[in-house]
Amino acid sequence: MTLTLPSTSTGTILDAAAQLLSYYGLERTDLINTGQDALSIEAAVFRAVTGRIPNAFTQDPKTAELLLETNEPTQEALAWISAVLPTDAPHDPDTGIDDHLEHIRTWVSTTDFFTGSVPTVPEVIGIVLRAQQTAESLAAVPAQRTAA
Numbered sequence: 756m757t758l759t760l761p762s763t764s765t766g767t768i769l770d771a772a773a774q775l776l777s778y779y780g781l782e783r784t785d786l787i788n789t790g791q792d793a794l795s796i797e798a799a800v801f802r803a804v805t806g807r808i809p810n811a812f813t814q815d816p817k818t819a820e821l822l823l824e825t826n827e828p829t830q831e832a833l834a835w836i837s838a839v840l841p842t843d844a845p846h847d848p849d850t851g852i853d854d855h856l857e858h859i860r861t862w863v864s865t866t867d868f869f870t871g872s873v874p875t876v877p878e879v880i881g882i883v884l885r886a887q888q889t890a891e892s893l894a895a896v897p898a899q900r901t902a903a
Contacts, residue, residue: 763804763828764890764891765828765831765832765835765887765890765891766887766888766890766891768800768803768804768828768829768832769800769803769832769835769836769883769884769886769887769890770884770887771803772796772799772800772802772803772832772883773799773880773883773884773887775794775799775802775803776794776796776799776876776879776880776883777876777880779792779793779794779799780792780793780794780876781793781794781795781796781863781876781879782794782795782798783795783863783864783873784864785816786798786812786813786816786819787808787812787813789813794808795860795863796833796836796859796863796879796883797823797829797833797856797859797860798812798819799883800829800832800833800836801822801823801826801829803832804826804828804829804832805826809822820856823856824856830855832886832890833855833856833859834853834855835886835887835889835890836855836859836882836883836886837853837855837858837859838886838889839882839885839886839889840858840859840862840882842858842862843858844857844858845857845858862874863879
């Protein structure tokens, strides 16, 4: 699958990531499942930003996570996905930083209390597309929600 991005807007990145997940499938535990070529949400976003998946994603998870954390457009897109999830991101009060990677990984692989299942691939793609729509309609990632 050849992917050409006309711009690097967050909305465009998230739309491309949704297309990649639809085409390749969803990997829930690793960044990439090389046996099935399935991608994690994070890997799909990184590929949408850069147009490629480095070998670190299959051979060195720590380096792959560093690549994710140091790529600003990837972090912005992942922050939008995290913002539209029905739960709050883990927050470090000392640094004031939300852990969007952990939030997304936990959401995609955790069994929902009410349904008894993990999110389906169409639900995951729907969340990515919801993040796209939200990113295109708002100027900045919404602030952390407060408890009611």
